Amino acid sequence: ETGVTQSPTHLIKTRGQQVTLRCSSQSGHNTVSWYQQALGQGPQFIFQYYREEENGRGNFPPRFSGLQFPNYSSELNVNALELDDSALYLCASSSSGGIHEQYFGPGTRLTVT
């Protein structure tokens, strides 16, 4: 059984640029949630995708957007990057929409300069 994978591992971008982060969910899981973890803080919920539809969204601006594909993998897109977007971005998959056991990937470390 393959766990949750994320790519890339690390990324450096310049303020104002756009970035796409990718996540492959665990085998058998149809739900992907994205979280932002700033240094020294707990993860903050960005949004969840369930069967290719956005199932819920946290307190993040519209420049944070996402997609889920038929194979249940997912992308997180961030436009007009700001310095405060520097963080570890975590993807978690689960077997159904809503609150269930969420299994996290290793994360993508984004640095915005």
Place this chain on the structure above:
Amino acid sequence: AQSVTQPDIHITVSEGASLELRCNYSYGATPYLFWYVQSPGQGLQLLLKYFSGDTLVQGIKGFEAEFKRSQSSFNLRKPSVHWSDAAEYFCAVGAQKDYKLSFGAGTTVTVRA
């Protein structure tokens, strides 16, 4: 809105000693509660969860947690700590018909020889 408080930012414990990490939550209905562990540079690993039933739950790596509704707490314990338990620990709360986990700020555990 649900929230989680982890009162201890940093705990140092001797190897072989017992460990208890505190977690207090705020939520109007019966919460779903989780403990995750994060090693440096890694994603989150689920230690244990509480949905309903027996208020004392067993998890992986010898950890257990007790749900106390009257105190709005879900404290994590381990009888004898190993050096490999040094990590950051996060408590999280969700709701049955919700889609997001709300995390505490985390407790860093240092294990001394």
